Amino acid sequence: MFSGLSAFPLTPMDEQTIDEVAFAGLIDRLTAAKVDSIGVLGSTGNYAYLSVPERQRIARLAVDRADGTPVMVGIGALRTRDVLALAEQAQEVGASAVLLPPVSYQKLSPEEVFGLFETITGALSVPLCVYDNPGTAHFEFSDELHGDIARLPGVxxxxxxxxxxxxxxxxxxxxxxxxxxxxSVTIGVSGDAFAATGLNAGCEVWYSVMGGLFPTTALSITRAAQAGDADQARRLSEKLQPMWDLFSHHGGSLRVVAAAAELRGLVRRPCLPKPLRVLEGEGRERLAALIDELELE
Incomplete structure (x- = not known):
């Protein structure tokens, strides 16, 4: 499952509840498009804003609706105790793999991060993907640490x-x-603007926010790169540069993708937990125009 397009959908919610109907609809879009795998409860999945029972519910719903498509479940948390509990839950609901970022409030040392992965891999019966995202986890991996962790069982x-x-x-x-x-360990590119370049450079998988909402668009880039047509993958990505610019301008992809889901009528409004806000005003108008101009689907 660690190749091709791994699509990461939004977890739509308000201050009180998760919109389970809308979430199920997003999963249905991904299975209908035939993405290679689905990643839930990553950063776009708002895992940090959900309780442990809510995360279990989302994981179960994703697996139940995935219709055989492999589902990877995020298990990041501040305390190892909680990561272990989330890993057990993910396995209980039938996840095909888990995704682990080294989440921190106090800055972690490389030894502490290795210890986290060593503990968690020792408790798993499904594969693990290492989530290297310094922008949200506030930890920067060295290549040496990546190598040490990659040799742990199940990575x-x-x-x-x-x-x-x-x-x-x-x-x-x-x-x-x-x-x-x-x-045996694949390299996956994230940061959607870098996807075509990463796939053309030898990354086996695109861990994609764009793919979580517009899977057909993301698959066209992925399949071109997989077929060895680097120029076509690059051209398709360059066509989406206005979207990549919006992501950058608004501090990442989450607010843009959430607004796009609202504009497409795929989720209720609001769909992000406070204090987060989706795009409004001029940015929202620009996004609405881009969805049509770029024929995102």
């Missing part, structure tokens, strides 16, 4: 935060990291 993939924009530099970056990893 199957690493979700890296983008690659250099220059194709040659991107290939060098991926090749350098790969020398640290066992052959």
């Amino acid at each position: 199957a993939s690493i979700k890296i935060p983008g690659v250099p924009a220059d194709p040659q530099a991107a290939r060098a970056r991926v090749a350098s990291l790969r020398t640290r990893l066992p052959g």
